Amino acid sequence: MNILLIHQYFLEDDDAGGSRWNEITKTWVSQGAQVTVLAGMVHANGKEKRSEYKGKLYKKKLQGEVAVWRCHVSEAYNKNFIGRLWGYFSFMFSSLWAGLFKVKGNFDVVIVTSPPLFVGFSGYCISRFKRIPLVFEIRDLWPESAIDTGVLRSKPIIKLAFWFERFIYRKAKLINVLTPAFRTALIENKNVPADKVIFIPNAADFSLSDSLLENFDRQIFRSKNDLNDHFVITYVGAHGVANHLQQVLDAGKLLEDTNVLFLLIGQGMEKEKLKKMAKERQIKNVRFLDPVPKQEVFKYIISSDMGMSVLKKVDTFKTVYSNKTFDYMACKKPILMAIDGVSRELVEQAEAGSYIEPENAEEFNRVIRMYINDQGRIVEEGVNGYHFAKENFDRTQLAKKYLALIKDVLKK
Template sequence: MKILLLHQYFLEEDDPGGSRWNEITKTWTDLGHEVAVIGGMMHYNGNAKREEYKGKYFVKKKQGKVDVYRAHVSESYNSGFLGRLWGYFSFMFSSLWTGLFKVKGKYDVVIVTSPPLFVGISGYLIALFKRLPMVFEIRDLWPESAIDTGVLTNKWIIKLAYAVERFIYKKARLINVLTPAFFNTLRDKKGIATDKLIMIPNAADFSLSEDIVQTFDRSSFRKENGLEDKFVITYVGAHGVANHLDQLLEAGKLLEDTNILFLLIGQGMEKERLIKKADDMQVTNVRFHDPVPKRDVFKFILASEMGASVLKKVDTFKTVYSNKTFDYFSCQKPILMAIDGVSRELVEQAQAGTYVEPENASEYNRIIRAYLADPARLLREGQNGYIYAKENFDRKVLAERYLVEIQRIAHV
C-alpha cells in the first residue's frame, strides 16, 4: 500500500513528545508499505522553527524509510490563543499546498490525525482531488476539550469548529478513535454509524524499553542526575493549561518532609509561570527538566519509582487515554493517575497504580505516603501494568490491525 498521512505534530527523529505515528509508520514501512507524511515545521511545545526550516515554507526529507514533507507553521503558534489558532490555519493552508503540488505519485489512502481539527479540511481536499478515501483519526475530542479548559471561548469560532467537525465526519470513509469513550460519544452523541468507526488506541512501545533495559545502569543514571536517595515520581509531557501542573506543586509542598521528588520533563506555554510559582511557594521537591528525546525519556522513567499522568479536572478529559501512561506501562512503573474516566479505569483494571482525584493535593499526599510505607507495591503494580499492556496494547500488533482496517476501505 501507499499511504499519505497528514499530521501537524509528526515528530522529528530527535524530538521529545508523543511518538504514536512515528512508531506506526515505522511498523508499516518495515512490513513493506510506502508511507509519506505531511508534517509541520513547529514542535507542538516549541516557540520557533528549527534552524533548518528558518525562512522556508517547504522541506522534503527522509526519516528512516518514511518520506516526510515539512510544511510551514506560523512561529506565533505558542504565543497565546490567537497565535495558536493562526498556527492551525497556517498549517491547514501549507499542508494543502504541499499535498496538491509537492507530493508526487499515486496513493491508496489519505489519513488525517487530529487535533488540530482544521487539518481535516486539507485532508478532505487532497483526498478529493487525488480521488482517494480519507481516514480521519481523533486523538482528542475537539472542540470540546478546548472549550472545557477555557482555551476556546469565542462563540463564532466554536460554531465554526462544530460545523467543520460535522463536515469531516460526514466525508471521512473511516473514523478511528483512541478510546472507548470517544467511540461511544461519536456513536451516541454525534450520530456516527458504527460501521464507520474503529478503535485503534494508543499503545506501549516495548521494543524501545526492552532495548534500553539490556544495558541501562540505573544506579549510575540516578547518581549522574541527582536522583539518589529520592522517591522519584516522573511526569513527562506538555506543561499547558490542560495539564494544570499546579497540582503537583501543591502536592509537593505537602510532602516536603519526605524524600519525594516530582520530576517534570517537558515544555509548554505554562512552564515559565509554573517555575515562578514554584519559586514563590519555595517548593523544594519539584524539579523542572527540559524536554529530552524518547530514548532519554525512557531512561528517566526507568530511573524513577512511579510515573504520573496528569490533566485538569474537566469532564472532557474523562474520555482520554494519556500517551505517557503507556510509556510507564512499558517501563514497568506504577502510575499515579490524576485523570478520571477511562484512564482511571485502565489503571484500575490493570492493577497498575492508583487513581488520585485531580487538583486535590491532600489526596496526593495521602496516596503517595501509602506508597512510601509499602514499597513492595511498586514492583507488583509495575509488573501488572507491563503484563496488561503487553496483552492489550502492543504497538506492533495494533499497527498491523490498523493496516487491515485501512486495506478494507481502500480495497487493496
Template sequence: MKILLLHQYFLEDNDHGGSRWNEITKQWTEEGNDITVIAGMMHYSSSCKRPEYKGKWFKKKQQGAVNIIRCHVSESYNSSFVGRLWAYFSFVFSSLWAGLFITKGKYDVIIVTSPPLFVGISGYLISLFKRTPFVFEIRDLWPESAIDTGVVTNGLIIKLAYVLEAFIYKKATLINVLTPAFRQTLIEKKKVNPDKIIFIPNAADFTLSDKIVENFDTAIFRKEHDLEGKFVITYVGAHGVANHLEQIIETGLLLSDTNVLFLLIGDGMEKKRLIALATEKKAVNVRFLDPVPKAEVFKYILASDMGASVLKNVDTFKTVYSNKTFDYMSCKRPILMAIDGVSKELVEDAKAGVFVEPENPEDFAKKIRMYLNDPKQVIVQGENGYKFAKANFDRTILAKKYIESMRKLMSIR
C-alpha cells in the same frame, strides 16, 4: 500500500513529545509499505522554526524510509490564542498545497490525525481531488477540550468548530478513535454511524523500552542525576493549561517531610509560570527538566519509582488516555492516575497504580504516602501494568491491526 499521512506535529528525529506516528510509520515501511507524511515545520512546544526552515515554505526530507514534506507553519503558534489559530490555518493552506502539487502519484488511502481539527479540511480536499479514501483519526475531542479548559470562549468560533467537526465526520470514509469513550461520544452525541468507527488506541513501545533495559544501570543513572535516596515520581508531557501541574507543586509541599521528589520533564506555555510558582512556594522537592528524546525519557522513567499522569479536572478529559501512561507501563512503573474516566478504568483494570482525584493535592499526597508505607506495591503494580500493556497495548501488534483496517477499506471499495 501507498499511504499519505497528514500530521502537523510529526516529530523530527530526536524530538521530544508524542511519537505514536513516528513508530507506526517506521514499522509500516519496514513491512514494505510506501509512506509519505505531510508535516509542519514547528514543534508544538517551540516558539520558532529550526534554522533549516527559515525562509522556506516546503522542504522534503527522509526519516529512515519515510518520506517527509515539511510545510510552513506560522511562528505565532505559542504567542496567543489568535496566533495559534493562525498557525493552524497556515498549515491548512501549506499542507493542502503540498498534497495537491508536491506529492506525486496515486495513494491508496489518506490518513489525517487530529488535533488540530482544521487539518481535516486539507485531508478532505486532497482526498476529493485525488479520489482517495480519507481516514480521520481523533487523538483528542475538539472543540470540547479547548472549551473545557477555557482556551476557546468565543461563541462564533465554537459554533463554526462544531459545524466543521460534523462535516469532517460525514466526509471521512473511516474514523479512528483512540479510546472507547471517544467511540461512545461519536455514536451517542454526534450521531456518527458506528460502522465508520475503528478503535486503534495509543500503545506502549516495548521494542524501545526492552532494548534500553538490557544495558541500563539504574543505580549509576540515579547517582549521576542526583536521585539517590529519593522516592522519585516522574511526570512526562506538556506543561500547559490542560495539565494543571499546579497540583503537583501543591502535593510536593504537602510531602516536604518525606524523601519524595517530583521530576517534571517537558515544555509548554505554562512552564515559566510553574517554575516561578514552585520557587515562590519553596517547593524544593519539585524539579523541572527540559524536554529530552524518547530514549532518554525511558531512562528517567526506569530510574523513577512511579509515573504520574495528570490533567485538569474537566469532563472532556474523562474520555482520554494519557500517552505517557503506556510508557510508564512498558517500564514497569506504577501510575498515579490524576485523570478520571477511562484512564482511571485503565489503571484499575490493569491493577497498575491508583486513582488520584484530579486537582486534589491532599488526595495526591495521601496516595503517595500509601506507597511509601507499602513499597512492595510499587513492584507488584509495575509488573501488573507491564503484563497488561503487553497483552492489550503493544504498538507492534496495533500497528499491524491499523494497516489491516486500511487494507480492508481498499478491498471493499
C-alpha cells in the same frame, strides 16, 4: 499501498515527545507500505522554529524510509491564543498546497490525525482531488477539550468548529478513535455510523523499554542525575493549560517532610509560569527538566519509583487515555493517575497504580505516602501494568491491525 499522512506534529528524529505516529509509520514501511507525511515546522509544545526552516515554506526530508514534507507554520504559534489559531490555519493551507501540488505520486489513501481539527479540511480536499478515501483519526475530542479548558471561547469559532466536525465525520470513510469513550461519544452523541468507527488506541513501545530493562544500569543513572535518596515520581508531557501542573506544586508543598521528588519533563506554554510559582512558594521537591529524546525519557522513567499522569479536572478528559501512561507501563512503573474516566478504569483494571482525584492536593499527599514505604506494592503494580500493556497495547501489533483495517476499506 501508498499512504499520505497529514500530521501537524509528526516528530523530527531528535524531537522529544509522543512518537506514536513515528513508530506506526516505521511498522507500516516494514509491512511493505510506502508512507509520505505532511508535517509542520513547529513542535507541538511551542519550541522555536528550527533555523533550517526559517524563511522557507516547504522542505522535504527522509526519516528512515518515510518521506516527510515539512510545511509552513506561522511563528506566531508561540505567542498567544490568536497566534496558536493562526498556526493551525497556516498549516492547513500549506499542507493543502503541498498535498495538491508539491508531493508527487499516486496515493491509495489519505490519513489525517487531529487535533487540530481544521487540518481535516486539507485531507478532505486532497481526498476529493485525488479521488482516494479519507481516514480521519481523533486523538482528542476537539473542540470540546479546548472549550472545557477555557482555551477556546469565541462563539463564532466554536460554532464553526462543531459544524466542521460534523462535516468531516460524514466525509471520512473510516474514523479511528483512541479510547472507547471517544467511540461511544461519536456513535451515541454525534450519530456517526458504528461501522465507520474503529479503535486503535495509544500504546506501549516495548522495542525500547525491553532493551533498557535488560541492559540499563539504573543506579548509575540515579547517581549521575542526583536522584539517590529520593522517592522519584516522574511526569512526562506537555506543560500547558490542560495539564494544570499547579496541582503537582500543591502536592509537593504538602510532601516537603518526605524524600519525594517530582520530576516534570517536558515543555509548554505554562512552564515558565510554573517555575516562577515554585520559586516564589519555595517548593524544593519539584524539579523541571527540558524535553529529552525518547530513549532518555525511558531512562528517567526506569530510574523513577512511579510515573504520573495528570490533567485538569474537566469532564472531557474523562474520555482520554494519557499517552505516557503506556510508557510507564512498558517500563514497569506503577502509575499515579490524576485523570478520571477511562484512564482511571485502565489503571484499575490493570491493577497498575492508584487513582487520585484531579486537583486534590490532599489526595496526592495521602496516596503517595502509602507508596513511600511499600516497595512490594511498587514492584507488583509495575509488573501488573507491564503484562497488561504487553497483552493489550503493544504498539507494533496495533499498527499492523490499523493497516489491515485500512486495506479493508480500500477493498470495499
